[in-house]
Amino acid sequence: xxYALYLGCTIQSEQYGYExxxxxxxxxxGIEFEDMEGVSCCGSxxxxxxxxxxxxxxxxxxxxxxxxxxxxxxxxxxxxxxSFVETKHFLEKDPELKNVINMNLEKEGLNYRGDVRIVHxxxxxxxxxxxxxxxxxVVKPLxxxxxxxxxxxxxxxxxxxxxxxxxxxxxxxxxLIRALGAxxxxxxxxxxxxxxxxxxxxxxxxLKIAGEKLQAVKSYGFDGLVxxxxxxxxxxxxxxxxxxxxLKDASLDLPVxxxxxxxxxxxxxxxxxxxxxxxxxxxxSVLERIxxx
Amino acid sequence: xxxxxxEVEVRFISRxxxxxxxxxxxxxxEQCGKCSSTCPVSKEIEGFNPRxxxxxxxxxxINGLLRxxxxxxxxxxxxxxxxxPEDISPYDVILxxxxxxxxxxxxxxxxxDDFIRAVKECGFISMPKAIRTRDRGKVSRGDLGLPxxxxxxxxxxxxxxxxxxxxxxxxx
Numbered sequence: 001x002x003y004a005l006y007l008g009c010t011i012q013s014e015q016y017g018y019e020x021x022x023x024x025x026x027x028x029x030g031i032e033f034e035d036m037e038g039v040s041c042c043g044s045x046x047x048x049x050x051x052x053x054x055x056x057x058x059x060x061x062x063x064x065x066x067x068x069x070x071x072x073x074x075x076x077x078x079x080x081x082x083s084f085v086e087t088k089h090f091l092e093k094d095p096e097l098k099n100v101i102n103m104n105l106e107k108e109g110l111n112y113r114g115d116v117r118i119v120h121x122x123x124x125x126x127x128x129x130x131x132x133x134x135x136x137x138v139v140k141p142l143x144x145x146x147x148x149x150x151x152x153x154x155x156x157x158x159x160x161x162x163x164x165x166x167x168x169x170x171x172x173x174x175x176l177i178r179a180l181g182a183x184x185x186x187x188x189x190x191x192x193x194x195x196x197x198x199x200x201x202x203x204x205x206x207l208k209i210a211g212e213k214l215q216a217v218k219s220y221g222f223d224g225l226v227x228x229x230x231x232x233x234x235x236x237x238x239x240x241x242x243x244x245x246x247l248k249d250a251s252l253d254l255p256v257x258x259x260x261x262x263x264x265x266x267x268x269x270x271x272x273x274x275x276x277x278x279x280x281x282x283x284x285s286v287l288e289r290i291x292x293x
Numbered sequence: 294x295x296x297x298x299x300e301v302e303v304r305f306i307s308r309x310x311x312x313x314x315x316x317x318x319x320x321x322x323e324q325c326g327k328c329s330s331t332c333p334v335s336k337e338i339e340g341f342n343p344r345x346x347x348x349x350x351x352x353x354x355i356n357g358l359l360r361x362x363x364x365x366x367x368x369x370x371x372x373x374x375x376x377x378p379e380d381i382s383p384y385d386v387i388l389x390x391x392x393x394x395x396x397x398x399x400x401x402x403x404x405x406d407d408f409i410r411a412v413k414e415c416g417f418i419s420m421p422k423a424i425r426t427r428d429r430g431k432v433s434r435g436d437l438g439l440p441x442x443x444x445x446x447x448x449x450x451x452x453x454x455x456x457x458x459x460x461x462x463x464x465x
Binding site for chain 1: 333334337338362365366367368369370371372374375380382384388389391392395401402404405408409411412416417418419420421422424425426427428430432434437438439440442443444445446447450451453454455457458459
């Protein structure tokens with residue numbers, strides 16, 4: 001398994017804990033990747049609301065680079081993943097649009113054929129490596145820790161375009177969490193949105209939407225929340241302090257992790273290598289429990 | 294301004310809208326309200342209601358919608374599309390309405406101007422920066438051993454092409 005690794009704006013400019021933990025863990029599972037040269041933003045959410053052509057141009061541009069590398073593309077961000085999937089779909093349905101995009105790509109010496117495979121990290125981990133093989137790599141099981149699975153909207157919807165997991169009953173991240181020896185169970189808000197895309201318009205409502213999910217997750221007795229989306233992580237982890245303030249809920253403390261950070265810990269890697277000093281949510285007590293075992 | 298791209302864009306957006314409207318005329322959408330009941334924004338923001346939005350679009354009443362700030366509050370969670378029993382996608386309709394509103398010169402969140410400026414300048418909406426650690430230190434990509442970020446090879450050319458595509462269809 002070899003992929004063209006697409007980081008996207010948010011991860012490469014600030015979500016270093018995700019990137020570092022991906023780079024540390026994936027090769028140990030036999031997933032190889034090459035960094036992509038010359039890439040740009042995927043166009044979402046920057047352009048899809050204001051310039052559909054510009055959005056599809058940027059996505060097709062990155063896909064064309066992956067096609068040149070002869071590799072399936074592995075976008076680490078849910079937003080970039082859906083952006084690529086949608087662009088591939090719309091260009092397939094509309095040859096005139098594809099022509100216009102290619103006329104412009106030509107000016108940059110690129111060409112988009114449309115046969116690139118787009119793979120989500122959950123698919124690479126769950127469908128290609130598999131929970132069984134991951135559990136065999138675990139040397140430090142996360143026993144007794146209850147983790148809420150949050151796959152994120154753009155990984156699971158719309159089911160008409162992508163089938164990363166079941167849109168109404170996603171289970172792959174749960175399987176991957178259990179493979180590390182941790183516990184997880186279904187909860188009603190599992191497929192609910194983190195609200196981060198509303199930040200452009202209303203910061204207050206964004207914090208309320210995110211906060212109510214965090215409160216729910218905490219009320220079910222989870223020790224933490226796990227995701228693979230940088231937007232969701234940024235919301236629940238980086239903005240947790242702001243959420244507490246907005247909801248006037250001083251008790252709202254919930255550790256938030258990238259799946260690959262926990263995967264690394266379970267494989268016996270040190271917290272620093274996995275960027276765990278970059279999580280802003282109160283992860284220390286859970287981290288200590290994991291390291292003690 | 295490249296009129297060729299302009300025409301293509303206008304044609305493209307109109308085609309998408311008419312396709313959607315065609316697929317969701319009044320006899321198709323039964324106004325069951327599954328979209329609104331699953332929408333995380335509807336329960337927070339008065340005036341944002343995908344069911345009513347679809348009703349207006351299917352009656353051809355999009356002028357008011359284009360001027361309504363509410364279209365900019367969708368979180369793009371896609372639950373409306375997923376739950377619709379008739380395969381209508383309020384999400385896609387909202388993105389198209391936003392495109393039209395922007396093209397028509399109506400109000401839109403200024404954050405999009407920042408996005409566009411950054412993409413044209415460096416290829417991304419943000420560039421790598423030193424970030425805070427939990428114990429109030431600061432680290433950069435280099436400190437963590439992460440490789441340098443690669444952007445468009447010929448930045449000048451990238452900017453011209455992207456600018457042409459984004460600006461061509463915009464009315465000022």
